[in-house]
Amino acid sequence: MAAPVVEVQNVSKQYHRDKVEIRVLSNLSLSIPEGGFVALMGPSGSGKTTLLNLIAGIDRPDSGQVIVAGTAVHSLGESQLAKWRTRHIGFIFQFYNLLPVLTAYGNVELPLLLTKLSSKERREHVETALNLVGLGDRMKHYPRQLSGGQEQRVAIARAIVTDPTVIVADEPTGDLDKQSATEILDLLGRLNTEFGKTIVMVTHDPRAAERAKVVRHLDKGELN
Amino acid sequence: MRVFKLIYMNALRHKLRTSLTILGIAVAIMAFGLLRTVVAAWYLGVNQAAPDRLITRSKNGITFTLPVAQKQAIERIPGVADLTYSAWFGGFYKDPKDFFPQIAVEGVHGLSLYPEFIVDSAALDAFDKEPNAAIVGKTTMDRFGWKIGDAVRLTGQIYPGDWDFVVRGVYTGRSEATDLSQFLFNFKYIDQRMQVEMPARAGQVGWWVIKIDDPAKAAAISAAVDKEFENSSDATLTETEAAFQQSFVAMAGTIVFSLQVISFLVIGVILLVAANTMAMTARERISEYAVLKTLGFNGKHILGLIAGESLLIACLGGVLGMIFLIPVLHGVGVALKAWFPAFIIDPKTYPQAAATAVLVGILAAVFPSWRAIRVSIVNGLRRIG
Known part of the structure; x- marks a missing residue:
């Protein structure tokens, strides 16, 4: 059994909407080993995305600990957290969230601008990532010139270009047709099996969840 | 270099809005330069007065x-x-x-x-x-x-x-x-x-x-x-030539003061125009800034993107305004030749206009940047699972 790369220990999280307190996660614990592929399922409002955000270091728990790649994420300051995310997290969004003014190349290169890599090294990394997702011939295309599936593949290339420790995907097939969804899931499967990437994926789609090694269900902020 | 390209491309996203903002700033900078020149022309006699000449007039x-x-x-x-x-x-x-x-x-x-x-x-x-x-x-x-x-x-x-x-x-x-x-x-x-x-x-x-x-x-x-x-x-009243000339300017003191006030109000108008554009821009891109933050970009980077775009727009407007200013000053100078014999641009007007454009670019970015930085990634993405 590989050592856990993600450890969520007794985490609770609540939000305030107007004067209403909404408890999203309740004393939740989760451990994901290195090279794991976990699908988080559950109804809307069950806390899936909140849990994903805590693992990705874009939100903080009210209590408990989130340790990813040996770092207590919850204890980092904003600036440290930003640097940490660049190094350890690759994020894939449901709606791709590519910058429309940049080409596929420019979008994939974005996280690398925060590193000390030279222009030549960045080019090598970007080309590798885009070739990996099968879009080596679409580097100069803008998002509006790509299909939804292609956009999501560019987003995946952006997520993996820094060779992150963990890839977090928030409903990566939620906005795609069946064919494109299959291609994306195939790609995520390859990243996990061939490249050993740890993946945490939120999904509503049982077929997507089938690709994961472990499926966890959340309901009312608790893991079943 | 990539960041500058991103700033440039962002500025071109809404071409009409950006163009109108640049044009608005250009017209305002031109008006600022024109008003400063009129004020300077009024004081020209004072500034050109010889220090070794006195004027004696009837008391x-x-x-x-x-x-x-x-x-x-x-x-x-x-x-x-x-x-x-x-x-x-x-x-x-x-x-x-x-x-x-x-x-x-x-x-x-x-x-x-x-x-x-x-x-x-x-x-x-x-x-x-x-x-x-x-x-x-x-x-x-x-x-x-x-x-x-x-x-x-x-x-x-x-x-x-x-x-x-x-x-x-x-x-x-x-x-x-x-x-x-x-x-x-x-x-x-x-x-x-x-x-x-x-x-x-x-x-x-x-x-x-x-x-x-x-x-x-x-x-x-x-x-x-x-x-x-x-x-x-x-009985006589003797004063330096500058003071003598100043007494003529003083006769139109209210007008000159009004022009000075208006010239600074113009700066306020430019600021509002630019700030409005940048506020709209930043509001529209809150989710993009959240994505950038997710990728590891921090508050300083976001500030750089917004302020860079704001400065680019303001500076383009400033340059255009200063280019407009030359023929406009010539035309106004010809029209007002009888009243302002030497209607020439004060050399200080160009650096003042340039500084104004830069200042407007920076100030217009302050609130939108503060807002964009302050919004959490989660709220920026508007996604709560």
Whole structure:
């Protein structure tokens, strides 16, 4: 059994909407080993995305600990957290969230601008990532010139270009047709099996969840 | 380099909005430059005044005259290096609306106290010999299409009647700011006629021009001149040429002050235009900033993107405004030539306009940046599972 790369220990999280307190996660614990592929399922409002955000270091728990790649994420300051995310997290969004003014190349290169890599090294990394997702011939295309599936593949290339420790995907097939969804899931499967990437994926789609090694269900902020 | 490209591409996203904002800033910067130039033109006489010249006028007011007999008394005062007099003629050529200053001077000697006027020797000879010779500034010559040798009839308002002159010379200026609108002629010409037609007004000059040997003694010499005549019916008020010119500006003080206020209000308008654009831009891109933050970009990066775009738009508007300013100033200068003889852009206006554009670019980005940085990634993405 590989050592856990993600450890969520007794985490609770609540939000305030107007004067209403909404408890999203309740004393939740989760451990994901290195090279794991976990699908988080559950109804809307069950806390899936909140849990994903805590693992990705874009939100903080009210209590408990989130340790990813040996770092207590919850204890980092904003600036440290930003640097940490660049190094350890690759994020894939449901709606791709590519910058429309940049080409596929420019979008994939974005996280690398925060590193000390030279222009030549960045080019090598970007080309590798885009070739990996099968879009080596679409580097100069803008998002509006790509299909939804292609956009999501560019987003995946952006997520993996820094060779992150963990890839977090928030409903990566939620906005795609069946064919494109299959291609994306195939790609995520390859990243996990061939490249050993740890993946945490939120999904509503049982077929997507089938690709994961472990499926966890959340309901009312608790893991079943 | 990539970041600059991103800023540039972002600025081009809403081409119409960006273009209108740039145009708005350009017009505002142009208006700012124009207003500053008008204010500077008003103060031109003050700024161009010679420090070694004093003006002595009647203590009763600028419209009161002084007797030419005061000359010897003033000349005796220590520190007075040279002395001449002038008088305001106040006539018009054909149409009373076509204003230009006509000043009677003490012949060639009178001109010698104004080294900023360049006149050729032939013109000075004629000016000395012919009683009705006139030397005219190039601006007024061009304005009326006069040539050397032309006869010009002025209708006097202060000195009633028709007065015939012959243009014998054109003066130019040692600097671009020299007033080239004056029509200069010999005081004796009007004084001799006054002796016949209105003897009570003969021998009366408008003001004295005193050249002093040391500008540092201006206050003491002024006091000495005024003391000389303090108990006479022709009491004087002596001041530096700059102060004398300032008194004319002061007459229009409210207008000048209003122009200054408006010029700064214009900056406020630019700021609002730019801030509105940047606020809309930042609001539309909150989710993109959240994505960038997710990728590891921090508050400083977001600030750089917003402020960079704001600066780019403001600077483009500023450059365009300064380009617009040149022909506009030329056009306005021609239209207002009678009132602002040297309507030239103050060299400080360009750096002021550039600084204004930069300042607007920075200030317009403050609130949108603060807001974009402050929004959490989760709220920016608007996704709660």
